Amino acid sequence: xxxxxxxxxxxxxxxxxxxxxxxxxxxxxxxxxxxxxxxxxxxxxxxxxxxxxxxxxxxxxxxxxxxxxxxxxxxxxxxxxxxxxxxxxxxxxxxxxxxxxxxxxxxxxxxxxxxxxxxxxxxxxxxxxxxxxxxxxxxxxxxxxxxxxxxxxxxxxxxxxxxxxxxxxxxxxxxxxxxxxxxxxxxxxxxxxxxxxxxxxxxxxxxxxx
Numbered sequence: 001x002x003x004x005x006x007x008x009x010x011x012x013x014x015x016x017x018x019x020x021x022x023x024x025x026x027x028x029x030x031x032x033x034x035x036x037x038x039x040x041x042x043x044x045x046x047x048x049x050x051x052x053x054x055x056x057x058x059x060x061x062x063x064x065x066x067x068x069x070x071x072x073x074x075x076x077x078x079x080x081x082x083x084x085x086x087x088x089x090x091x092x093x094x095x096x097x098x099x100x101x102x103x104x105x106x107x108x109x110x111x112x113x114x115x116x117x118x119x120x121x122x123x124x125x126x127x128x129x130x131x132x133x134x135x136x137x138x139x140x141x142x143x144x145x146x147x148x149x150x151x152x153x154x155x156x157x158x159x160x161x162x163x164x165x166x167x168x169x170x171x172x173x174x175x176x177x178x179x180x181x182x183x184x185x186x187x188x189x190x191x192x193x194x195x196x197x198x199x200x201x202x203x204x205x206x207x208x209x210x
Contacts (some may be wrong), residue, residue, distance in 0.1 A: 050179030057178060059085045074093050099164040106153065109164040113143060113171040120175075139182040145190055146171070 043055075062084040065071055077087055095112075099105045117139055122131035146167070149156075156163045173181040 045178070045180045046096075047173070047179065047181070050173075050176065052179070054176050054178040058088050062087060091178070095168075096165050099168060100161055101192050105164045106150075109168045111169045117143070130166055133181070135180075136179075138186045142174055142182045142185045143171070 056154070074084055074087070075086065082090070098108060102108065108178070117136065121136040122164070124136050127133075149167075153163060169183075173179050174185060175182060
């Protein structure tokens with residue numbers, strides 16, 4: 001699929017996500033909901049819109065030139081009847097297969113979870129803007145909470161062999177800029193959990209000091 005064909009798809013998807021964010025912002029303003037002191041926490045993207053945008057951006061990426069080796073690989077794929085947008089599905093299928101049957105599935109899952117985020121976090125630290133720092137701090141907080149589940153991974157795998165596929169997909173959903181899933185997970189799970197712990201710790205020390 002050509003780049004010219006892909007760009008309108010990505011543009012419409014991005015416009016849909018932008019409109020959804022504007023509507024969500026208007027709804028919060030109408031209900032009097034306070035804005036967060038950090039702009040990163042004011043972004044809202046529905047999972048469906050984020051996944052649609054990520055898919056269109058991936059297709060646009062594959063339609064462009066990224067060096068000799070990449071172009072040769074894409075040309076070879078097209079010569080055997082594989083379209084460029086299908087290459088990503090093949091890669092995902094191979095990764096999913098290894099996450100079920102591979103001997104180092106846990107390592108691959110963790111690499112998916114901290115490979116790109118580590119690179120992006122270093123880039124964010126180098127910038128003067130603190131908004132991107134907040135984005136990745138939110139992600140790493142969510143990652144730490146999810147990492148606790150790995151303590152039970154062996155027991156989970158005994159009856160649910162697709163655990164690492166599910167975890168890898170969820171981690172990608174958390175850190176992709178198109179989906180911004182870490183913000184939703186932070187606000188619905190992590191922050192309430194910390195508030196709960198803070199409240200009970202304060203009650204404990206208040207009773208102890210009486």
